[in-house]
Amino acid sequence: MSKPKNVVYEAANYCIYCGGTEPPLTDEHIVPFSLGGRLIFPKASCVACQKVTRGFNEAIARSMYGRMRIRLNVPTRKPKERPTELSILAIRRDGTEREVMVPAELYPRCYTVFKFKRAGILSDKYPATFDRELRNSSEDMAELVKQGYVQPDEDIGIIEHVRVDAFCEQLAQIGHAHTVAMMGMDSFEPLLPPLILGNDKRYFQLIGGVSKEEAVNTGATVDFINHQGTYFVGCRVGLPDFGWNFPTYQIICGRFADKDAMEAAAAKLKAAADKLKLIDGDEELEGFRIDMAPAE
Numbered sequence: 001m002s003k004p005k006n007v008v009y010e011a012a013n014y015c016i017y018c019g020g021t022e023p024p025l026t027d028e029h030i031v032p033f034s035l036g037g038r039l040i041f042p043k044a045s046c047v048a049c050q051k052v053t054r055g056f057n058e059a060i061a062r063s064m065y066g067r068m069r070i071r072l073n074v075p076t077r078k079p080k081e082r083p084t085e086l087s088i089l090a091i092r093r094d095g096t097e098r099e100v101m102v103p104a105e106l107y108p109r110c111y112t113v114f115k116f117k118r119a120g121i122l123s124d125k126y127p128a129t130f131d132r133e134l135r136n137s138s139e140d141m142a143e144l145v146k147q148g149y150v151q152p153d154e155d156i157g158i159i160e161h162v163r164v165d166a167f168c169e170q171l172a173q174i175g176h177a178h179t180v181a182m183m184g185m186d187s188f189e190p191l192l193p194p195l196i197l198g199n200d201k202r203y204f205q206l207i208g209g210v211s212k213e214e215a216v217n218t219g220a221t222v223d224f225i226n227h228q229g230t231y232f233v234g235c236r237v238g239l240p241d242f243g244w245n246f247p248t249y250q251i252i253c254g255r256f257a258d259k260d261a262m263e264a265a266a267a268k269l270k271a272a273a274d275k276l277k278l279i280d281g282d283e284e285l286e287g288f289r290i291d292m293a294p295a296e
Contacts, residue, residue: 008040009181015046016180017053017193026050030178030220032170034061035239036075041181052197053173056166063161064112071107089157090150097157102149110136110158113245114167119208119234119252122227127204130164135245168203172196175235175251178220182272187265188233188254206252210236215248222269223250224262231256233265 014021016028028044031037034057045053061069067086069076076082086107089097115131117123144150176192194200195207216238223234234252256262 006038006040008042011042012044012180014044014185015049016041016044016177016185017049017196018046019185020046020049022046028053028177030181031174031239032057032061033075033077034069039178039181041177044177044181049197053169056163056169057173059161059163059166060170064163064166065160067107067158067160068109068111070104071109087159088144088150089159091155091157093153100149102144106140106144106147106149108137108140108144108156108158110134110140110156112160112162113247114164115247116204116207116209116249118210119250120202120205121232121252122208122225126202127208130204132162132164165201165203168207169196169198171207171237171249171251172203174220174237175253178235179222179233179253182222182269183233183265184268187268188256188261190254192251192253208250208252210248210250214250224266225252226259231259231262233262 013025015025024047025043026045026047028041029037030039030041068074070082070086082104084104085101086104087099087101088108090100091097111134113133113135115133117127117130120126141150141156144156145152150156172192172195176190176196179188180190191206195203214236216236218238220238221236223232223236225232225234232252233254233256234250236248236250238248239246256265
């Protein structure tokens, strides 16, 4: 099987987060490399903003999903440094715990996902809560018992540091970088940079979930949204599938001055997608595709 190829957008030549143009400008992965991202936006971040985005991306890649990435062999820049064993907790009925080292390939597929309500800007009410769900594989748990790493009367605990703030900041970065790469920053009023740079913590005003009917499996669907006479551009994102099962997230990326501006941006986006051959999918991009949804 050939190695998945990268798709490279036209260079931005400015920082898409702060607008700065002072070199050096670094390349951005639309979806982080740590999640298998292959879409690259050259010269799109200044050094200062890259430091900010690296912080929350590393929190997700290492602290929150690091062990799952090792278990599923998700791409890494340092494959030789990957451990061959990972630790779990075996929890006895009396509440005492013991740490157990297991082969990386036997580490249980167990991870946290977040389920969000509709973004506040589309529901006219800021969502005050969200759901957190722990997903696991009973087959993996049974295998650890079968091979003697855990006793039948012990429960299994995993070690992860859950960061909903970093997760939302990463989603905001994906939506913003993708939209700017396809349409340019002059096509709409960007709404996400304050969230990405940590200047606004109202994540759920612009980041939310969708119904089952609106879900996408893997990829980014660009939405042109008419909400009570205000026109927005958004992205529904299904993160790359490595055996994970994430919900679909909708990120509201920007606002248009009027309907004409939205239609002009839609034409620009379709031309860019046709040029990059991203519409209707590309198997070599591990299923990551770009579709377009019309305005509501």
